[in-house]
Amino acid sequence: MNGIALLVGIFGAPLLLLGAGRRFRSRSRRHRAVFWGGVIGYGIAVLGVNLALMLEPVMWTEATPLRAAIVFWGLVAGAGAGAGLGALRSAWVGGPEG
Amino acid sequence: MFQLHLWVGVAITFLVVAISVTGILLNHKRALGFMPGTDEERSEAFAGALSLPVLVERAAAAVDASVAEAGVDRMDVRPGDGIVKVRFDDAEVTEVTVALDDGEVLAIGLRNDVFLEKLHSGEIFGDGWILLSDAAAIALVLLLLSGLWMWLYPRVRAA
Numbered sequence: 001m002n003g004i005a006l007l008v009g010i011f012g013a014p015l016l017l018l019g020a021g022r023r024f025r026s027r028s029r030r031h032r033a034v035f036w037g038g039v040i041g042y043g044i045a046v047l048g049v050n051l052a053l054m055l056e057p058v059m060w061t062e063a064t065p066l067r068a069a070i071v072f073w074g075l076v077a078g079a080g081a082g083a084g085l086g087a088l089r090s091a092w093v094g095g096p097e098g
Numbered sequence: 099m100f101q102l103h104l105w106v107g108v109a110i111t112f113l114v115v116a117i118s119v120t121g122i123l124l125n126h127k128r129a130l131g132f133m134p135g136t137d138e139e140r141s142e143a144f145a146g147a148l149s150l151p152v153l154v155e156r157a158a159a160a161v162d163a164s165v166a167e168a169g170v171d172r173m174d175v176r177p178g179d180g181i182v183k184v185r186f187d188d189a190e191v192t193e194v195t196v197a198l199d200d201g202e203v204l205a206i207g208l209r210n211d212v213f214l215e216k217l218h219s220g221e222i223f224g225d226g227w228i229l230l231s232d233a234a235a236i237a238l239v240l241l242l243l244s245g246l247w248m249w250l251y252p253r254v255r256a257a
Contacts, residue, residue, distance in 0.1 A: 003223065003224070003227075006223065009112070010112050010113060010230075011109050014108045014109060014111055014112075015105065015108065015109055017108075018104070018105060018108045046111065046112050046115055049112070050112075050115055050116055050119060053116065053217060054119065054120070054123065054214075054217070056210075057123065057132060057210045057213055057214050057217075058190060058208060058210050058213060059189055059190050059191060059208075059210075059212075059213045061189050061190070075112060
């Protein structure tokens with residue numbers, strides 16, 4: 001399960017965001033907010049996961065489960081959380097669609 | 099061609115960042131202190147070297163029992179320096195540097211560069227994950243070729 005999450009995080013999430021960014025101008029405000037939330041969330045996750053991977057650069061063990069969780073799930077969670085926050089913000093701000 | 103360049107580039111964002119950073123860290127592994135070591139050299143020590151089992155015994159005595167029980171992964175004998183580096187097979191990759199002639203323990207530490215090497219290759223995630231760095235390498239070649247094509251093609255047509 002961890003491996004699948006990592007693969008989806010590495011390849012699936014950015015490709016999904018790239019797909020969501022197509023015909024961007026004709027998309028609804030909510031769609032654009034979700035897209036930007038996902039992009040920003042994924043960008044932060046890339047930095048966070050790299051930091052978790054390499055700081056400090058010692059082999060992770062069973063004694064460091066949080067580190068492994070961040071590494072395997074961070075990218076998916078980052079993109080998902082960002083997109084979710086984008087959708088929430090869009091609903092919160094309101095206003096006309098388009 | 100632009101679409102190929104775009105999709106491949108986006109797909110390997112994380113891999114390129116991780117592989118680049120680990121590559122830079124590995125290039126400077128000594129300066130950054132990722133390898134335990136010593137500057138001590140005993141150029142004449144090789145002639146009167148202790149046997150390998152004795153040297154392993156000395157190294158094992160210098161580390162925790164749990165590390166010693168993991169066994170020796172490899173030994174790196176440096177005849178010119180008069181030392182041997184005994185690397186244990188524990189999860190954290192402990193290494194002990196021992197003098198060849200009298201078995202004195204000169205340095206103990208973790209080989210954190212091994213962790214970085216495994217991260218660089220993808221091996222850290224398990225067997226088969228080495229394909230991840232292969233995929234990144236192939237993708238980089240594709241990016242290079244597609245980028246070159248996009249730059250060159252309009253000029254060839256105009257000529």
